[in-house]
Amino acid sequence: MKLTEAMPLLLLATSLVPAAVIFVLPEAAERSRTLINMAGAIAKVALVMVLVVGVFTGTVYEWRASFLPGIDLVLRADPIPLLFVFLSALLWLTTTMYAIGYLADDDHRGRFFGFFSLCVAATVGVALAGNLVTFLLFYELLTVTTYPLVVHQGTVRARAGGRAYLFYTITGGALLLIGVVWLQQLAGTVAFGRTDVLFGLLGSHRASLTVIFVLLIAGLGVKAALVPLHGWLPQAMVAPAPVSALLHAVAVVKAGAFGIVRVVHDLYGVELARELGVLLPLAAVAAVTIVYGSVLALLQDDIKRRLAYSTVSQLSYIVLGVAIVSLTSLTGALAHLVHQGVMKVTMFYCAGNLGKGLSITKVSELRGAGARMPVTMVTFTIAAIGMVGIPPTVGFMTKWHLGLGAVDAGQPWVIVVLVASTVLNAAYFLPVVARAWLPAPDRALQPAVVTREQPAATTTEPAAKAGAAEAKAGATEAGHGVAGGNTTDGRVFGAHDPDRRTETVLPGLRVGGWRLPGLRLEAGLWLLLPPLATGASVLVLGLLSGAPLSPIGWAEVIARELLGRG
């Protein structure tokens, strides 16, 4: 097997092999599991880098195997899937780190990280799929492997969320399946990029093509959370924070949005879609979703629910940019795959840190959080500013390209939607940020208490777990009794904080007259580095948008290729 054929498989192997090993490892093998997880994640990033260099110097990486008579499984790396793979590889690395820190004292970590790796393997498959059948296969695999993660906590609410997730995604998958089979009947296996094939059928099968388009988009729209197919997303937010990050930024919703990009531009092609008249309705659905998601986000007090509705809204930026056909808007849409990813992943990391460190899950409880967790809240603030679309963040770059593209395409109404979304985003994110930076209300912040939800009645194990957690907290409290000190503002905190042991202290430095004060970190490095990295990239990627390999630059290359083809 040539290396160009092996590369896509190797890319899959970097998460499949860790998954297999982790499933076999005993639960207690914490250190080896962490090692394997990180090794896999880093190996994947390294491989993606090699692929990027290769693809941009003209190498084609393709693996092909016969699956059914007449149907090949194709994995192919060219610039379009590579953007998605690049995103998921990098964010998987940070999310794995975060998950290791976040679940440091949870049970079933073996199960969790096994499925976590499988989930990313499926995402890579979705990205690299070279035709619709391969895409479908990995798309369904993604559904299945994510379910155990959503219900990880095993509580009643987690299970309800998981059920809703399955209900929606399986239904969506079924619609997609019907569409794929119908298209197979009609045109045989169509490789992505061969838009001429379906265009040739326009004369004879106009109605069928339209119905198939609707079926495919509806199937994909479930994961892409198009209104009214978005119901699972706010319910699935009961999952632990790293899983939410994975769902909202790295894998699941992105698979849906990416699929829509593929169907519109790589399968049907702009010309055909325009002939069928399906683009304007798609744009309208996206516009409604953007506004609807924002309005509902405004009504949520639960931080993660607010973030979930914000995802509903933000994802449709991608769909909107795909549906209004112009080079600039498509650039914005493709770049938003990455942009939305880094912004939302940061916010979920922060929401997780707030919940874990301060037991804050509601917007109304946020006062004083900035003083208690400055690093977390700084990164959250940056991401929130990005969401609103204030420059120089990545969110602004998306909005700017979508807006300019809309005028180019002769659809200036889109600007109204974008501006409405800007104002709504400001209305539901800026007060959150402002409140967090206000001093805490007169009563000191409640000490963090591990409040687990009511465990499902059928299990007896959570009760034992809670007992164990209490015992552990007691032990560490004793160990850190001396360290429980004053913060700069003189308020004693942390005496009852079960997360004291995750607190890291960096020593101060003195160089000449300058003093670099010692830092008492608000959480462990595993929990702080991921949001720091992604939060910084919200700013840095936005600032460097003019650079060739920035999301915008990359997306422009792809958009040129996609639109030049039709």
Next chain:
Amino acid sequence: MSALAWLLPLLLPLVAAGLALLLDARRARLPVLLPLPALVLALTGAPGEPPDLTWILLDLRLDLPGPGRVLLAMTALVWLAGGIALRSRAADSPGLTAAWLVTLTGNLGVVLAGDVVTLYTLYAIMTFAAYPLVIHERTAEALHAGRIYIVLAVVGEALLISGLMLATARAGTTNLAGIAAALGANAGAAPVLVLVSAGFGVKAGIVPLHVWLPLAHPAAPIPASAVLSGAMIKAGLVGWLRLLPLGIEGSGTQDAVTFAGTMLISIGVLTALYGAVVGVVQTRAKVVLAYSSVSQMGLIATLVGAGLVVPAAAPLAVAAAVTYALHHGLTKAALFLGVGVLAATTSSRPWRAMVVGMALAGLALAGAPLSSGYVAKSAMKKAVAELAGSGGVWDDARLTTALAIGAVGTTLLMARLLIVLVRTYPEPRASGGGRSTRSATKGPSAQPSAGPLGAGTPLVAWGALLLVGLATTWVLPAALLSELSVPRPSPSSTWQATWPVLVGAGLAFGARQLARRRRGAAQPTASPAIAAGDLVLVAEALLRPVARELHRTLTPLTAVRQMIRAIGSAIQRTVQPGQGFTRVDERLTRWRLAGVFLVLLTAALALTLITPGG
């Protein structure tokens, strides 16, 4: 080297902001020094070609035309003076220093930007980084002001971004000059012109978008008030000057541009008068000053409008506008700093000197002869004279009258300022006794620290700013802009500058006598007839029930969703195991049945095989 000269004014404050946060920068000298590179750049002019930064933002470009140099100098000077005044309170928090420096970067960048993305980016950075300055005191008043500030800021950004996106897409370039030219040549540019004017108008404090200003400027600590009202308010002007099609003779689209210009003049005149009327009933010095800023920005807006209406007069109008901005920026910043100094004055003689100084600054703002205001007003008169024969709604005579009334209003405002100041901070009886607890604003941090330079530095900043303001307004615009020369006072021009001041002073004196006679004595604690923020308070009162109602109607939306979800889960439950389906399934899985199926299947297969023809 030249790239460094371009970039240092922007990069240094940003780096310093980072350092202020990371290091223990409580005794930061940073705010004082960092506007200096910008000042040097403004005075020496563009040092060669600006650097090529295609990777940054979307191809970042910088640009510094002549009017920009005047505005850059003004901005740097105001921030410099503000920084000196801030030193005495930088001990408050490194956060304040950092926000100060980031805002400074944004403000300088707005003036230096050469493309629309850079302009919008730095404009937004300035706007949002100033929020911590506004709410710094954390009082209920400051927080309310901050809320209104952010709401109006977001509204402004929304108006602006829509205008900029439309303009940029139609122009096909991000270059500011290119966009302005395209707007001049483009038919149907009217909506874009309105959006851009209004978007920048929020920052410039144009009625009715001014409502945040009388709340936010007074709520901030005094050095921040000075930069807000002196320098940052001019960012709106920069936007107008860079993006509106000034001096571009359009082909058949002059209608739209003339329309925008006439609108801008009308709103400018309205703003100038409105600010004066509402400001004159205020009872707090900083609020009076804020309304005066609103009023003055109205005058500047009329100049921009005049430039739009008569393209040939545009260079002169622009020159007059930046001269006026220079004068107003420095004088207003000095007035704000002076309030702080006066509040901290603890003995009689310096107090008297301060009051006289403030009166002089007030006279300058009103445009009294020989003051910086006189220079600015003569430039303005020259520009307005160009409107003669334009045939629009606003010809030169009408506008001159309106501006004279505006000048009377300014004098009244300044008289009001002095009255309020003397009332709020009466002359200390004995030197150094019993007055040490007085402060301009509430909150402990309003106290200037009593270090060796502590109480002195705001005084230095105030005095220097007054003198520099006088000197630069006379010299700088004439030196940098070919359209202007140093005005030569003649009897007639002196009279024209004097009579509004005399009328204003007379009116103020008369009103005071009247009030004395009626009320007997002054009541320093009386609340103003029109509360600061005027319209926004009405809007808030109106909107609150609407918002409540909206929330009530929208919450059922969630209820509907919950209902749908309940139905969904009910369906799931019925479809789930234990129900009818399971029983059918159980029967199907019995071996016997499976056997029957197998036999049937085989039979069917056999049948298809032996059927001939198929």
